Amino acid sequence: MKKILFAVATFVAFSACAQDISLVAPSKSRGSDIMQTFARRQSVREYSDKDLSQQDLSDLLWATMGQNRDNGKLTAPSCQNKQEIRLLVFTKDGVSEYLPASHSLQKLVDGDYRALVADRQDFAKTAPVSLVMVADMDKFGKTDERAMMMVAVDAGIVSENACVAAAGLGLATVPRASMDAEGIRKLLGFGDSQIFIMNNPVGYPAN
Ligand SMILES: Cc1cc2nc3c(=O)[nH]c(=O)nc-3n(C[C@H](O)[C@H](O)[C@H](O)COP(=O)(O)O)c2cc1C
Secondary structure, three states, X not given: OHHHHHHHHHHHHHHHHOOEEEOOOOOOOOOOOHHHHHHHXXXXXXXXXXXXXXXXXXXXXXXXXXXXXXXXXXXXXXXXXXXXXXXXXXXXXXXXXEEOOOOEEEXXXXXXXXXXXXXXXXXXXXXXXXXXXXXXXXXXXXXXXXXHHHHHHHHHHXXXXXXXXXXXXXOEEOOEOOOOHHHHHHHHOOOOOEEEEEEEEEEOEOO
């Protein structure tokens, strides 16, 4: 009986947190010309403290790893279309996972944990949003040396999409490998099959 009560309590606690947060529809007709976008792409490590607008957050996430075709494929290509990269979104309000199929966020934890992404680089804490790319090795299905290389490539592509999207949308970001991966793992209760690879703090440029 005690075990059943514990299971019910755990389920209720998890359900209370695992809420879906809808995003506004992405605008697919905005942004600067592609060559101007590449001309502007650069690492930026200073951000305004203004939160991203709902439209900018939606457009950033869709461009970074959104579903762009009816067959379920994404703006970011992946090795054998495994789609093993999970995109986590850290804000002052909590940590969510971006779900490309529904273009929504699923809240994983409440609270401000951007410091775990920043780790020893304080500037990263000041970005209103930090995107974290995690490879789900269970979904990839292999863990040999080549598989580890392929998931790193896939995460790099997602991170570069975020860099290009930011440049095109007037946002500021930097691709980063540094983060407190073990701290984030503990916070989210992720197992060893989840590999934290890259992150992008994103905000409006300072000034
Ligand atoms: C795989 C990778 C890891 C990186 N990790 C960090 C990092 O942890 N912290 C940081 O401030 N910049 C990081 N960078 C950003 C690079 O320092 C930056 O891209 C490089 O200096 C070139 O500058 P640019 O992006 O303005 O062209 C990383 C870039 C890449 C591609």
